[in-house]
Amino acid sequence: MATRDLAVGVIFLVQTLVGILGNFYLLYHYLFFSLTGSRLRSTDPILKHMTVANLLVILSKGIPQTMAALGLKDFLGALGCKLVFCAHKVGRGVSMGTTCLLSVFQAVTISPRGSWWAGLKDKAPRYLGTTSILCWFLNMSLNLIVPVFVTERSGGTNVTRTRDYGYCHAVTHYKIIETPYLILASSHDVLCVGLMVWASGSMVCTLHRHRQRVRHLHRSSVGDPRHPPETRATQSILVLVSTFALLCTLSVAFQTCMTISKNPSTWLVVTSVLLAACFPTASPYILMRHDSRVLGLCFPRK
Structure with missing residues (x-):
């Protein structure tokens, strides 16, 4: 085995293990909150769907790519290749869609009572679970065509008409089908990223206006006036949005x-492959960092 292949395999293995551990750990806590009925938040249904989608992305892409980099090339049959590629596409789409849904929901939640979104504040939480399931359905429908393009490496396919992914081949001579699919998939990604950036920008503006209105309260308080809660929240949103938008765009x-x-x-x-798994790998740790409930279970107060 070449040194380069071994290094790539180790990188994939580390990323896959870190992502699996983080997402399983976070999913365990959300299921624990649901089963015990304690300290539930309106965003928990979205976060559970997002975590499952992130796990699907990591399992369907990270594990096969790691095995291929470590020398196991033809371990998946034709059916296995089709299932793995379809699972990755669906998981990636749901991960992006639920993250977009989370951003929009947060923008609606913190919007002022007199804004256009005020009428949705009380209604939105009731439809989060249904909307998340609809996200799965739409992405599965969009990616039903994916198995047509995928086959096993040992299937005798003309290599001049395939792309080699190390463990499977993707057929490239169905241009009449591939072009519309690429347009639809790209439109989905652009729409999700655009909505998320818009919703997050709206939150930043709302928090900034709120900070201006209560500045005199911070000046008279005993806390540090240079770092009020609104400023810290705004900084967190900017970091999350910048990370997500950058990784998704790349x-x-x-x-x-x-x-x-x-x-x-x-x-x-x-x-x-590394970029596709970056956000699913990092997102559980970002969520745990900003969720006091999880931190409280990890580091209980004495």
């Missing part, structure tokens, strides 16, 4: 390059 760009390229290079495939 991932979409590399995925598009791989789709367009007839024979993508190894570094393009490796970088694309």
Whole structure:
């Protein structure tokens, strides 16, 4: 085994293990909160769906890519390749969709009573579970065509018409089907990222206006006036939005390059896989960092 392949395999393995542990740990806590009926939040249904989708992305992409990098090339049959690719596409779409839904819901929640969103404040929490399930259904419908493009590496397919992912082949000669699918998938990604950036920007503006109105209260309080709660919340939103938007934009760009390229290079495939799993891997730790309930269970007060 080449040193480069071993290094790539170790990187994939570490990323996969970190992502699986973080998401399983977070999912356990959300299920614990649901079963015990204590300290539930309106955003918990979205976060549970997001965590499951993140796990699906990591399991369907990280594990096969790790095994392929470590030398196991033809361990999936034709059916296995189709299931793995379809699961990854659906998980990735649901992860992006639920993150977008979370941002929009938060924007509605903190919007002023006199705003256009005021009428949705009381209604929105009742539809979060249904909307999350609808997100799964829409992404499964969009990616029903994915198995047509995927086959096993040992299936005797003409290599001039396939892209090699290390453990499966993606057929590239169905342009009449592939082009509309690429347009729909890209439109979904652009719409989700755009809505999330817009919703997060709206939250930042709302928090900034609130800070201006209560500035005199912070000046008279005993706390540090330079770092009021609104400022810390705004900074957290900016970090989350910037991270998500950057990783998703890079991932979409590399995925598009791989789709367009007839024979993508190894570094393009490796970088694309790493980027695709970055947000699902990092998101549980970001959520745990900002969820006092999880931190309270991890580090209970004496």
